[in-house]
Amino acid sequence: MYFQQFPVTKCCLCGNSENLTGEHKIKAAALRKEFGKEPLMVGVSGESNRAMKLAQSVKSKHLKFKVRICETCNTSRTQQADREFDRFHGLVAERVKNNQDPLSVFSPELYLEGGDSYLNIFRYFAKLLCCHIAEVDGPIPTTLAEFAISRNSLNRIWLEIKVDPFFSHASSNFGVDQYAAHGGLIVNGDKNTKELNAYRSTITIGPVLYVFHICLETFEKEELQKIYPDFLTLCKAKFEQAKSNQASDWDLAQVGMNTNDA
């Protein structure tokens, strides 16, 4: 079995049903740093009617996943990854501010490929992706969940770092300089075989857009077909809906894609 799918009464990462807590869609520490005590508006990138809600504070329920993770997963198993992401985002934001290539952060002095600090950045994105998949009751690749909670070192996450197009637009047109967003769960499918190829998501903090995805292996696609046909049907229905709504270049750019990817 290559996927796991737990009910909301269990931790979506490990299946434990005790001491469940809510996980932030965007890190509270990163939000506090970005927004300070400013009022916070919450929206979802890529939604054409950008319905914004006012979040009372970074602890708002609007900023948390409905799915839960257990206290052990939330603390000892992922805290190092959370802290590494804070450091990583600081380094990336500094580079973006100085018009430097954000990817230069992956230098051997800062992040040696395959080292603990390096893997911890990707474990953080893996945890977010697992939560986004669980949020729509989707099957999570077991190796991805295990990677997120440090049970393996198999990094399947592909990461791109960009300057968020909405941030640039809002900043130059409306003088908005504090902005954060997440892209929810995006699934990529094959036009011909109708197979599900990849899970992806995004987060934006200030001007920095992180786009992260995993590609599914053949044996995983086979298991999806056999055991999770309802989820595939749901994805197909969403895809048809998106096609009839014609996602604009703008909507796609906001979730880190271009028209060729759609």
Ligand SMILES: [Zn+2]
């Ligand atoms: Zn857990």
